[in-house]
Amino acid sequence: MKFFAAAAIFLVAAVIVLAGRERIWAYAFGPADLGPVDFSTLALKDTPNQFLMCPPGRCATSPHAPSPVFAVSEQDLRAAIIGSWPNMERTTLVAGTADPDSGEIRLVQYSRWLGFPDTVSVHTFPLNAKSSTLTVYSRSQVGESDLGVNRRRIEAWLAILPVPSND
Numbered sequence: 054m055k056f057f058a059a060a061a062i063f064l065v066a067a068v069i070v071l072a073g074r075e076r077i078w079a080y081a082f083g084p085a086d087l088g089p090v091d092f093s094t095l096a097l098k099d100t101p102n103q104f105l106m107c108p109p110g111r112c113a114t115s116p117h118a119p120s121p122v123f124a125v126s127e128q129d130l131r132a133a134i135i136g137s138w139p140n141m142e143r144t145t146l147v148a149g150t151a152d153p154d155s156g157e158i159r160l161v162q163y164s165r166w167l168g169f170p171d172t173v174s175v176h177t178f179p180l181n182a183k184s185s186t187l188t189v190y191s192r193s194q195v196g197e198s199d200l201g202v203n204r205r206r207i208e209a210w211l212a213i214l215p216v217p218s219n220d
Contacts, residue, residue, distance in 0.1 A: 086147045087172040089157050092188045102193035104203035108186045111178070117204065120186045121211060122219040127179040130187065133216045134158055134175055141210065143168075162206065169195045171203060184219065 092112045097103060107116035123130050138144050138160050148159035158175040173191045180186060191203035211218075 086159065086161050086170075087192060087194060089148070089159065090174040090176075090190050092176060092190070095190065098192075100197040102196055102199040102203065104191045104207055105189075106207060107188045108178070111188055120188060122180060122184055122186050123214075123216050124184055124219050125216045126183060127177050127185040130185045130216055131158065131177050133214055134177070134187070137210065137214055164202070169193060171199070171206070173206070 092107065094113050095105070097105060097114050104118075105112065105114070105116040106118045106120050108120040108122075111120075125133070135146065135158060138146055141162060143163040143165070145161050146158070147161055148157055156176070158177075160173045160175075161170050162173060163170055171191055171193050173189065175187055175189045177185055177187045189207055191207050193199045193203060
């Protein structure tokens with residue numbers, strides 16, 4: 054019996070390696086990119102596998118944390134966001150440009166070991182000519198708990214974002 058269990062595990066691992074983790078998850082759960090977010094109508098799920106950061110009055114629901122204020126224009130904040138994500142491991146930009154009129158910046162980041170996809174949606178907003186803020190929503194496609202991964206991802210990313218914060 055142990056031989057068959059080991060053979061089954063080996064077979065599953067071989068299929069994942071040959072087909073690719075991302076393709077397996079897409080086949081089982083749908084596209085990795087969960088699509089755009091309208092923060093003015095967003096309702097959070099009942100599961101803890103998400104993290105919402107939002108400035109007061111911008112989201113339809115209570116965020117998990119308030120958004121920081123950055124001491125740069127919205128254009129500079131967007132450019133820094135788009136420029137910083139390619140340096141993050143296992144991350145793909147799926148929507149957005151440095152142009153504020155383009156709307157949402159959306160990325161997919163895959164977990165290190167199993168390749169679970171998480172979608173991160175970001176919108177930027179000017180506060181005045183020299184300061185701006187953002188809304189960011191990171192959510193997991195697979196599972197009900199993420200063990201705090203979405204929150205830690207956003208906090209770590211904001212800590213290294215190459216723009217000054219007023220917080």
